[in-house]
Structure formats: structure tokens, C-alpha cells
Amino acid sequence: MLTKNKPTxxxxxxxxxxxxxxxxxxxxIQSISELCDEVIISVGFAxxxxQDDGTEEYLRSHLSASKYKFIRSTWDPQTIAKGQGLILSEQTNVALRECHGKYCQYIQADEVVHENDLPLIEDGIKKLEASPKLHALIFNYLHFYGNVDVLKHTRNTYRREIRTIRNHQGIISWLDAQGFRFQDGRKIPAxxxxxxxxxHYGWCRQEMIMNSKIKAMDILYHDQDQLPQxxxxxxxxxxxxxxxxxxxxxxMKEWIALHRNQVDIFSLPIKFEWKNLGxxxxxxxxxxxxxxxxEYKGYIIR
Structure with missing residues (x-):
């Protein structure tokens, strides 16, 4: 934690x-580490x-402190076959069940927290401590597209989502792991x-890597006979x-240097679609x- 004598x-x-x-x-992971007393890292396997692609070994070699706790998880083909990205919430909940803290700070693998915002998160946890009826903190999203100097901000991207939750309250990751709800489906007061x-750096990788990522994600959302040709x-x-x-x-300085695209999005012709009018x-x-x-919301702002 940034400050001593605070909840875990x-x-x-x-x-x-x-x-x-x-x-x-x-x-x-490193972007939230300073906030956390422990960090649960679930690494998925078939x-x-x-064996995976070296991700587990890579993370273990860089995250050797005792606060980092690794678990191995099997990605169930039956859950994958259900589609809708449900395997993503299942795997989020695998890690969540191992959390011991009073509060839990979630981060997805293509999301990063700015170091300037860590005190704001800690202040938010203090607010949760003082407000027992509140159960989560909602963050604003920056979605990068094509390059790290281009944002996508429109109705078809989510602008806010829960990333800090009160633990042991029956809160779980929901649907394709965009957000959280209570186990019975109720929205969370936040x-x-x-x-x-x-x-969010999910859509600013190089096109060759994006091809591989999209293929991997399509399998989680669609039946084999519905995959794009x-x-x-x-x-x-x-x-x-x-x-x-x-x-x-x-x-992110080193990652950006390695993954920056050469494409200049704003020099390309505008792609017109009728839905853009709406x-x-x-x-x-x-x-x-x-x-x-x-706007889709799994929370109630209070």
C-alpha cells in the first residue's frame, strides 16, 4: 500500500x-503493485x-517478490464453447477467489494505471472504508486505437468501469469480464x-500481432462455424x-517504444458507415x- 495502516x-x-x-x-501488473499487499496472477493453460508461450516464466522472472502469487488455471473448452467470452469472467473469478485483502484491485492484461493516479485510488478506498454501502470504485477509460497517440471515444466504447471492489461481498466478474456484479445479477453501488x-492498450498493437489476438478472441466469442472467414x-x-x-x-515507456505503429491514422481516408450518423x-x-x-452499466453511481 502507498500509505501505512490502511486496509489490505x-x-x-x-x-x-x-x-x-x-x-x-x-x-x-507493475502499475498496480504499489497499491497492493499481494497480487494474484492466474496464468492460463490448455x-x-x-507449457504455454513462455508467459509464466517471463512473469516469474520479473516478479519474484513474495507479494506476487502465481496460480495455474486450465481454460475449460466447455466454457469456451459457450461463447460470449464467458471464459474471461471465469478466469477472472479464478484469481478473485484467491484474494485475501479487504479490497481487490483488478487489472486486465492490456490495461495500465498511471502512476499519477495511484493516490486517487487510495483516496477512493478510504471513501469505501467510510461508506459501507458503497462496494466499488469506477474508473474512466482511455481506449487507444492504432497508435498510442490516438484515442477512440464514442458510444460504442465503454467510458467507465469498475476496477476496485470490496472483497467477500458476493461480487463476481460478469459475462465477458468487462465489469462486475453481485452473484445474483444485481448492480453494484459504486x-x-x-x-x-x-x-487501455488493447487496440494499438502492430497489425500482425492484432491478427493473432483477434483470432484468439474470436474463438472465445463465436462457434467454429461462425468464425470470420x-x-x-x-x-x-x-x-x-x-x-x-x-x-x-x-x-509503459519501453513497451511503447517496441510496439509503436508506423501507421498515421489521421492521414487515412475516413471510413464512412451509415451507423456513424447515429x-x-x-x-x-x-x-x-x-x-x-x-450506456451499459453493471453499477449504480452513488
Whole structure:
């Protein structure tokens, strides 16, 4: 923890084939480490296999302190076959069940917390301590697309989500692990962390790596006979892109240098789709009112 004499915090995450798919998983874990008394890292394996792409060995070699606790988890093909990305919440919950802290700080393998925001998260945990009816903290999201200096901000990307939860309250990861709910499906009373951000690097890797990542993710969401016939990925100038000129987390400096794309998104022709007209109208309303039409929420802001 950043400050002494505070409630215990468990970090938790999961990963499978993180190296071959270009995830900044090491940086992701390190970005929350200072907040946490322990960090649970669930590394996924195929059934009856003890080998992955080197992710487990890589993480163990860099995260040797006693606070880091590794577990191996089998990715159940029956859960994968159900589609909808349900295996992702299942694997999140595998790690969550191993957490001992009063609070749990979640981070996904392509998400990173900025070092400037750590005090804001700690202040948020203090607020949870003082408000027993609140059970979670909601973070603002920065979704990078194509490059680390381009943001995608529009109605079809989630702008906020829970990443800190009160432990031992029956809260679980939900559906495809975007967020959390109570086990019975009820939404979670939570508070918005003003200024605290999750830097999401899921869509700014090089196109060759993105091809592999998309193929791996498609298997988790679709039946074999519904998989795209030609899943080759290429960045386009889609609706909702804007420049990003602020600083990235310091821990990401090396990863960004290695993975920065040469593509200049804003030099590409704008890809027009009829659905963009609806997005433009919704985004305009949001810019005026901060209200997002049809926004999915697994939480209730209080």
C-alpha cells in the first residue's frame, strides 16, 4: 500500500499466451503493485498441458517478490464453447477467489494505471472504508486505437468501469469480464473516481500481432462455424478517433517504444458507415450533457 495502516488490498489478474499476443502484462501488473499487499496472477493453460508461450516464466522472472502469487488455471473448452467470452469472467473469478485483502484491485492484461493516479485510488478506498454501502470504485477509460497517440471515444466504447471492489461481498466478474456484479445479477453501488484512469492498450498493437489476438478472441466469442472467414486486420480511420497528447504511464515507456505503429491514422481516408450518423448524434448529446444513450452499466453511481 502507498500509505501505512490502511486496509489490505489484493491485486488480481489473469493471462494466457500474453507474450505471443503482445499484451503489456508485466507493465499492467507493475502499475498496480504499489497499491497492493499481494497480487494474484492466474496464468492460463490448455487442458492437460504444462507449457504455454513462455508467459509464466517471463512473469516469474520479473516478479519474484513474495507479494506476487502465481496460480495455474486450465481454460475449460466447455466454457469456451459457450461463447460470449464467458471464459474471461471465469478466469477472472479464478484469481478473485484467491484474494485475501479487504479490497481487490483488478487489472486486465492490456490495461495500465498511471502512476499519477495511484493516490486517487487510495483516496477512493478510504471513501469505501467510510461508506459501507458503497462496494466499488469506477474508473474512466482511455481506449487507444492504432497508435498510442490516438484515442477512440464514442458510444460504442465503454467510458467507465469498475476496477476496485470490496472483497467477500458476493461480487463476481460478469459475462465477458468487462465489469462486475453481485452473484445474483444485481448492480453494484459504486462511486466514480474523478480523474483516475485506465489506459487501455488493447487496440494499438502492430497489425500482425492484432491478427493473432483477434483470432484468439474470436474463438472465445463465436462457434467454429461462425468464425470470420478472413480475419485479417487492418487499421482504418473509423468514427470517434481523436489525438492524445498527455503523458503515458512511465512504466509503459519501453513497451511503447517496441510496439509503436508506423501507421498515421489521421492521414487515412475516413471510413464512412451509415451507423456513424447515429453515433455522431449520440456523441454530440453526450458532449453537451455527459449523458450517454443506451450506456451499459453493471453499477449504480452513488
Amino acid at each position: 488490498v489484493s491485486g488480481f489478474t489473469f493471462i494466457k499466451n500474453g507474450l505471443s499476443l503482445g499484451y503489456p502484462i508485466l507493465e499492467s 487442458p492437460n498441458s504444462t 462511486t466514480l473516481l474523478a480523474g483516475a484512469r485506465i489506459f 478472413d480475419p485479417r486486420f487492418k487499421y482504418e480511420r473509423i468514427w470517434g478517433l481523436r489525438p492524445f497528447t498527455e503523458s503515458h504511464p512511465q512504466i 453515433l455522431a448524434a449520440a456523441d454530440f448529446i453526450e458532449s453537451l450533457t455527459d449523458y450517454r444513450l443506451g
